[in-house]
Amino acid sequence: MSRSLRAGAIMAAGTMVSRVTGFVRTMMLAYAIGTAAMGDAYNAAYAIPYGILDLLLLGVLSSVMVPMIVKAQQRDPDGGRAYEQRLMTVVMLMLVVVAVVAVLAAPLLIDLYTTDWAPDSDEFRVAVLLARFILPQLAFFGVGAVAGAILNTRDRFAAPMWAPVVNNLVVIAVLLTFALVTGHAGGDVAQVTDAQLALLGLGTTAGIVAQAVVLVVSLRRAGFSCRPRFDVRNARLGEMARMGVWTVGYAVITQLGFMLTTNLSSSAGDQAPGHGITPYTFAFQLFQLPYGVVGVSVITAMLPRMSRAAGEGRLDLVRDEFQSGVPLISAVMVPMSSLLMILGPAITVPIYAHGATTVDDAVYIGNVLQVYGLALMPFTIFQVLLRVFYSFGDTRTPVLVGGGTTALYAVLMITLYFVLPARYVVMGLAFAYAIAYAVGAVVAWTLARHRVRGLGGWSIGSALTRMYWSSLPGAVLALASVWIAQRLFGAPGFSNALISLVVGGGLGMLLYLGIAHRVRICEVGSIVGLVAGRARRSV
Template sequence: MNLLKTLATVSGLTLLSRISGLVRDLLTARLFGASLMTDAFFLAFSLPNLLRRLFAEGAFSQAFVPILGEYKGRKSEDETRSLIDDVATILAWVLLAVTALGVLAAPVLIWIVAPGFSADPPKFATAVSLLRIMFPYIGFISLVALAGGILNTWARFSVPAFTPVLLNLSFIVSMVVFARGDDPSIEVLGWAVLGGGVLQLAFQVPALMKIGMLPRIRVDLRAAWADAGVRRVLKQMGPAVLGVSVAQVSLVINRVFQSFLGTGSISWLFYADRLMEFPTGMLGVALGTILLPYLSRANAAERHDDYNALLDWGLRIACLLALPAAVALMVLALPLIATMFHHGRFGAEDVVMSAGALRAYAVGLPGLILVKVLAPGFYARQDLRTPVRIALLVLLATQAMNVAFIGPLKHAGLALAIGLGACINASLLFRGLRRRGIYTPLPGWGGFAWRIAVALVMLGGTLWLAASSFDWLADGHAWLRVAVLAGVVSGGIAVYGLTLLVLGFRPKDFKRRV
């Protein structure tokens, strides 16, 4: 299998997800703006998302996928299917209990993560109502993550990569059909989240049936608990949960800070973060998704040279694409926000404030993407403790920066702290891989680095000159903004690509087969 081709496929499907997500956000900004209601929705939605990362895409996947890859390579099909059934049984019953508790305890949860909301009873009540509607989403999306882990281990990357599109379609259809009138109800978005979770899970079922690995959830938990593979997954989940919890605790603390900022701050950060998700999803998540199963196989087979080469390939691809994305987001922050969201109730002040947050986030984009490559270097070896220790240090550093930056920079200070924290995380993970002898850079990094640096200078200069001559906040220029931005971005891509070609880069240099 050609990893570069697989990456292009997964990235393309992720791009489709991000484009549909952008349409979703355009509708949300147009219909609801940056208001009390959107602050309540984004805050409430962050809680099931937090648990999703904890139970599903974070700790669970880090613990489950390497062990499942080992079973697939070394054990029989019946043993592998039994592991999947038992893990699914435990996960489903735990999620049922967590969901019921979350619905009942919604007021307490909102008070914990957003104490500032208690001073505004309508905002607090809206957040509680939305959380109760959306909380069952955690159950559906966690089972989606289980299905995605299975399909990725069987190298069926396309179905999990397309699945997030369905959540965005649920949002779009719900807003078009139900969010009508001058004052649409924000609860439409809550029901869209729940419907999207159901659609995503249903979409995975045929693909699992095709490979003969559709999980069978049992009523009897005793047999599942007795499975040795399940106990290994649960043992690995201990440090994994701690590691992911550190990141989520950081997000919760950020929410606490945000709840004391002015109205609109949470929404400004959300819209900036949504644009950040384009490169992090298309590149970072895609790379991590592809690398983890193959690194796990190489580790199980003790192919150390292949393991090292996979990490080196991932790091080069990440640097090649993440660095220009960061430069582009910093230079084009205001044009991007204005073009995407400056409509309806999303005013000029909202554009300027969101652009400031986007620039701050962009500082950490290379770190965010490199973490997605470096962390699997530990996970595939079933070493989750080292990333946990690093995450604890990053948590302390991030919160110290929050305290230092929030005064002078307000909401943008919180974004900057997250970005710098990601860079610290990537640096410490890289240092850990090098010190343990897990990764040794292959020859050619010196020439690679200076060529990238020259191309980045050319890119930044081109984007700045092209974008600075247009009034991005002028009213009535919506379609003109789209056309100008498309031209600026296309020109930047052309300059960056041509510079690399002139300096000797060729696409074939980044092909890798496994």
């Protein structure tokens, strides 16, 4: 457990700074382009490279590449160095080709991710042009992802978590420049010029380029030689394909679900401006914040060790990693989920209600975030359970479970789209997400328990119960702060949102920490102490 905490603390400190700068980046994005047509066009274009990367690389990275790199390091005479160089070369060449094809196919891709956008509309034209400027980042993002995976297998966790900070700083500077250049016209698709769109799109890509450079430099300092190797026969692509075919299938399924989400939300945004893709995107980013700071950090540290234990047939060590990881992550996820459900608008109004984004727009983003709060724990546990299968090189089971989860998600989304008024559709999509992942987590738990002969359900359940009871007084305090602020200031606004956030969020979290210490929830004290210590040493 101490190794998980130390590795998790290194990454969580970096991720915390990354997420803070990400907050500023999202605030600047809302200020510069708003949540209506311009915001939807940008977010539709921005979603495409991540969708392509999910299909081609990111799922394979966690489920196939990390275990294969670990295997090469254990078995190859050179410690896997030649294999890592071949892998980097293959990924770079593949993604350069993909990026070129994607730029040429930008109109088709925008049409695929949206609904009811006429090809001759300003919204469609702006989205296509932005996509052509943003899609070249595919190659750099992929190289950075592989570099990060190699660093993780060498227990070098800091750079992959700190590199996004550089990306955020670059994009913040670009967005600030865009806002100054466009003035109040930055949120109007009819007034923004091609030169201004080039600044916005190419600046977004420049952030990914900077992130990749940081990772490659860190990899070289770790002893990796960036020598191209074209002897792909020794790259074990056949083995990777056999392991990765199921992961690609999972990526296809999840991307179909994501495309359905963007299509339904874009259609809702056409019917109710300001209630489309952009509120969904901004709320989802905030929903992912607690998981990204703690969950990803711990899970990333767990996977290489779980893979080694599984390769040695040590089921007891796999169980130990899981039983220590879930409470460690949940110590933060449990109180954060309740605070998101209560303080959604109080969080989003101070962040987004500036420039081109009105208070009402920010409140709606907060309403969507409140619904997403329901999904935080099911989603987190689902992700940890998938790593159990990946550590055994089993990519088939996650596809089947993920496919079922996505199918349920799609059915619920379509149903709620036709049942709810347009202004509530995106909130309905968030509710469908929560239900689908709750069911998926139950199914994944059942299968993983049989795979490793028990997951320690009683001990984990006991820890989670104590965490939920400990978070209850803080949730009540947060709810009271919202009620009092509304009584004092009336309609939702910056002042009452800030008071609710400081009192309900800040004091509510402190209350949780105090109660958790009293009832001896050791994970809370451990993770806070180590992350704080690491953060102080990093400053």
